[in-house]
Amino acid sequence: MQVLNVDTxxxxxxxIILNDLDSNINASDIRDDISLYDDGxxxxxxxxxxxxxxxEKKFEISFEESEISASLFSSINSVAEYLHEKLAARQxxxxxxx
Numbered sequence: 001m002q003v004l005n006v007d008t009x010x011x012x013x014x015x016i017i018l019n020d021l022d023s024n025i026n027a028s029d030i031r032d033d034i035s036l037y038d039d040g041x042x043x044x045x046x047x048x049x050x051x052x053x054x055x056e057k058k059f060e061i062s063f064e065e066s067e068i069s070a071s072l073f074s075s076i077n078s079v080a081e082y083l084h085e086k087l088a089a090r091q092x093x094x095x096x097x098x
Contacts, residue, residue, distance in 0.1 A: 003088045009059075009080040016054045017076075021047055032076045040075075048073055055079070061086055 004012075014030055017023065025041055034040040036048065043051065052073070056062055061083070072082055 003084065003091050006080050006084045009083050009087075010076050012058060013055070013076050013079050013083075016051065016058060017041070020054050021051060023047060030076070032080075034076075035074055036076075036079075037070075037074070055083070059083055059087065061090070 010032055014027070017025060017030060017036075018027055021043070023041075023043065029041065036043045036051070038044070052063060052068065067082075072078055
């Protein structure tokens with residue numbers, strides 16, 4: 001199984017923000033580098049928690065408490081890069097086991 005590329009992951013993250021979060025964000029407001037927080041898209045702490053849960057479900061991963069930080073969830077770019085690395089590591093682990 002091939003690991004998703006970063007651009008595909010960015011699209012999936014945008015879809016979560018637009019379609020799954022209970023927010024009033026327009027697609028035209030979302031840029032890959034815009035802050036997800038108050039100074040950008042305006043996601044509050046509850047929305048960020050919901051976002052984390054949705055990302056975990058969508059990508060079938062779990063974040064360790066030590067992985068969760070404001071900088072990780074600061075933009076679509078940072079989330080997508082991290083997810084790409086995490087998914088690639090998971091794929092490598094599966095290949096080692098097999």
